[in-house]
Amino acid sequence: MSTARKPLFAGNWKMNLNHLEAIALVQKLAFTLTDKDFDRAEVAVLPPFTDLRSVQTLVDGDKLRIVYGAQDLSVHDAGAYTGEVSGSMLAKLGCTYVLAGHSERRQYHGEDDQLVNAKVQAAYRHSLTPILCVGEGLPVRQAGGHVAYTVSQLDAALNGVKHDQAKSIVIAYEPVWAIGTGEVATPDDAQEVCGAVRARLAELYDEEVAGGVRILYGGSVKGANIAGIMAQPDIDGALVGGASLDPADFVKISRFGEMSG
Numbered sequence: 001m002s003t004a005r006k007p008l009f010a011g012n013w014k015m016n017l018n019h020l021e022a023i024a025l026v027q028k029l030a031f032t033l034t035d036k037d038f039d040r041a042e043v044a045v046l047p048p049f050t051d052l053r054s055v056q057t058l059v060d061g062d063k064l065r066i067v068y069g070a071q072d073l074s075v076h077d078a079g080a081y082t083g084e085v086s087g088s089m090l091a092k093l094g095c096t097y098v099l100a101g102h103s104e105r106r107q108y109h110g111e112d113d114q115l116v117n118a119k120v121q122a123a124y125r126h127s128l129t130p131i132l133c134v135g136e137g138l139p140v141r142q143a144g145g146h147v148a149y150t151v152s153q154l155d156a157a158l159n160g161v162k163h164d165q166a167k168s169i170v171i172a173y174e175p176v177w178a179i180g181t182g183e184v185a186t187p188d189d190a191q192e193v194c195g196a197v198r199a200r201l202a203e204l205y206d207e208e209v210a211g212g213v214r215i216l217y218g219g220s221v222k223g224a225n226i227a228g229i230m231a232q233p234d235i236d237g238a239l240v241g242g243a244s245l246d247p248a249d250f251v252k253i254s255r256f257g258e259m260s261g
């Protein structure tokens with residue numbers, strides 16, 4: 001972590017929690033997190049689409065400092081696309097962030113690099129900040145191709161993304177073999193790839209972009225292992241799945257593993 005970049009802890013709830021459960025979880029987070037916590041780090045939740053209006057009402061009504069976003073968006077802006085949700089709808093609901101290219105979308109919904117690139121572009125069209133997810137599966141890691149694979153996903157997703165847009169992107173390095181498995185990458189493993197991602201951003205853009213972009217690690221992050229991850233120079237936070245459904249553990253993660261704020 002560098003002091004120049006504000007850490008971001010984002011909870012990807014995946015397909016969990018209805019809107020009533022969403023309200024309860026956000027209330028618990030808001031009750032525990034203090035202004036000091038929010039001064040030190042940005043805390044975001046990424047609920048299912050059906051929860052977003054409830055989260056918006058709560059955040060606006062109680063002037064909470066928690067921000068929120070969605071887990072996916074359509075590449076289309078409006079029209080006859082049954083089942084899709086557009087970036088403009090998400091922006092209207094006050095979303096700050098939207099995930100693009102999560103490995104579960106790539107794996108179960110056939111999203112390829114070209115589609116992920118189109119989703120990144122769609123996010124920018126509606127002033128949403130993309131959290132671009134990249135990361136290799138186990139066979140690639142075992143063959144030692146993890147850096148090249150992840151960097152190639154990055155290159156593809158950033159195709160046509162301009163300097164001013166790239167400045168605000170968030171990258172999440174999530175090795176697929178570490179997601180939901182309890183198998184967390186070692187801090188050194190995570191740093192190796194996150195460092196390579198930052199170096200690539202410098203090549204694709206410049207030092208301003210590379211030095212300003214936040215790179216998160218994701219994959220079995222918990223309160224008990226976040227401190228070692230945050231000690232790495234090129235890791236600026238975490239994209240958290242399972243542990244983000246446990247308010248006490250997500251608060252601990254947002255405090256870099258410390259119990260109190």
Ligand SMILES: O=C(CO)COP(=O)(O)O
Nearest residue numbers: 012179180219220241242
């Ligand atoms: O996929 C993830 C976050 O997007 C990681 O999930 P887990 O934290 O449950 O491993």
